[in-house]
Amino acid sequence: MAYLLVMGGLALSVCFTLGWGLVRATRWLVGRLPGAGRKPSRRPPRRAPSRPGAAPQSRAAPQSRAAPQSRARKAAPAKAPPEPWRLTRWLARRRSPLPLGMLALLLYAGSRLAEYGMAFRPQAAPGEFHGLVSSLGWVAAALLTLASMNLLALWRCRR
Structure with missing residues (x-):
């Protein structure tokens, strides 16, 4: 009976x-x-943040010896990050790997628990059930890996 319930649920x-x-x-x-x-997109388009310009100085600053050193200490202007790859942008648009991965993980956990419970029965569980549980575990691992890559692609495209 437990076998039918578990296999029916799967x-x-x-x-x-x-x-x-x-x-x-x-x-x-x-x-x-x-x-x-x-x-149309749900989000409004992003606008560049407005940066107030430096206020012009009304009086001339006296030249000192520290002025050349302070210019040398200034960092070079930061370069814009490179454009994400086309594969990264494609992967960022996909939304399905995380829910599918979580569903597969829950299925794997439930079937693994049923497999553990079947080990204490007097009858042996069918051999196909063990193969199904292990393949479901690999599918869950692959989907969760794809979901983590999707989250990284989302993070990369929003920077």
Whole structure:
């Protein structure tokens, strides 16, 4: 009975995940059609912060010996960071890896707990179940790695 409940829960979760991916892919494809209108951005465009200019000095400052040294100490103007790569910008626009990774991690944790509980039963668990649990763990690890790369790409594109 526990096996049926666990496998039924896994099957339901996998079907839900595949259905969600199908809906997202369909929305993406519909958005790429030539007649589909583009939605305006939710955020207002960023503006450069206004920096007040240095006030002009009304009187001439006396020249001193420290003036050349202070000019040498001034740092060179900071260069603007280079433009993010196209792959980084593409990855920053994707929003799905984190929820999928968390779902896969929860599925892995639940199936691992069920596998642990099945070890104490008199009957042996099917061998396919152990393979399913290990493959689900690898999928969860890959999705969470992709989600962390997505978060890094978001951070890089917003700098």
